[in-house]
Amino acid sequence: MNSSGFDPAGHARELEDVARASGWTVRYLSPCASGPRPWLNRAALSGPAAPHLYLSTGIHGDEIAGPVAILEMLRDPDFFAGVHATIFPLLNPDGLALGTRGNAAGIDLNRDYRNPKSAEIASHIKTLKTLGRFDAAMMLHEDYEGIGAYLYELNEALPPTLGGEIIASMGRHVPVDLRPVIEEVPARGGVLSRKELIAKFGPIEDRPDWPEAIYLSLHHTRVGYTTETPKPFPLEERVRAQIAAVKTLLHFF
Numbered sequence: 261m262n263s264s265g266f267d268p269a270g271h272a273r274e275l276e277d278v279a280r281a282s283g284w285t286v287r288y289l290s291p292c293a294s295g296p297r298p299w300l301n302r303a304a305l306s307g308p309a310a311p312h313l314y315l316s317t318g319i320h321g322d323e324i325a326g327p328v329a330i331l332e333m334l335r336d337p338d339f340f341a342g343v344h345a346t347i348f349p350l351l352n353p354d355g356l357a358l359g360t361r362g363n364a365a366g367i368d369l370n371r372d373y374r375n376p377k378s379a380e381i382a383s384h385i386k387t388l389k390t391l392g393r394f395d396a397a398m399m400l401h402e403d404y405e406g407i408g409a410y411l412y413e414l415n416e417a418l419p420p421t422l423g424g425e426i427i428a429s430m431g432r433h434v435p436v437d438l439r440p441v442i443e444e445v446p447a448r449g450g451v452l453s454r455k456e457l458i459a460k461f462g463p464i465e466d467r468p469d470w471p472e473a474i475y476l477s478l479h480h481t482r483v484g485y486t487t488e489t490p491k492p493f494p495l496e497e498r499v500r501a502q503i504a505a506v507k508t509l510l511h512f513f
């Protein structure tokens with residue numbers, strides 16, 4: 261039994277069963293003590309000329325809405341019908357079992373993509389190197405002290421209005437964080453833009469500790485969204501908000 265109430269090994273089994281039943285290929289990153297780390301891949305059901313979407317979550321163990329939301333999406337065999345999809349749904353099983361942001365050694369895995377110290381991210385990068393380019397990436401996160409939904413947008417290719425549309429869809433399930441400054445970054449209607457992030461932190465590749473979003477933007481995609489749902493709200497509402505965010509991106513494609 262674990263201390264968080266979330267069972268990553270059981271969740272992995274459910275993900276694998278649901279995914280295999282609708283034609284996903286299931287592969288694995290290096291395992292953790294608390295469970296395996298499946299990742300999923302499926303070609304678009306709509307045909308070869310489809311965009312390629314990257315999704316990931318469960319990298320912070322105290323943020324469970326993302327992993328729960330991915331399982332919900334996979335239960336609908338047609339949810340991802342229009343895209344080639346690659347999904348990493350459970351990046352930090354030990355943290356999820358413990359209910360901690362970091363892994364069992366206390367490393368924040370989402371700051372470990374520059375010179376990885378953790379086996380979890382070394383393995384993730386090794387696998388990423390075998391994958392090509394994505395048309396967009398979305399990473400599902402939560403904010404422990406959040407008062408509403410917001411998102412980080414590293415978008416150099418899709419319409420700049422898309423971030424606002426994604427937030428609006430999340431806002432049908434949880435409030436939107438409308439503060440002018442979020443996490444010390446100027447925000448507009450819950451969107452923290454690439455431009456504002458660079459103005460605040462400098463060129464993204466100069467950051468000493470790369471999160472997954474920066475690694476992806478440097479190597480795999482020109483479009484990355486990091487969604488944040490507010491943890492003080494009920495899990496069901498946060499899950500709905502995360503599903504709505506992914507659905508809005510899919511709808512755009």
Ligand SMILES: [Zn+2]
Nearest residue numbers: 320323401402
């Ligand atoms: Zn997070």
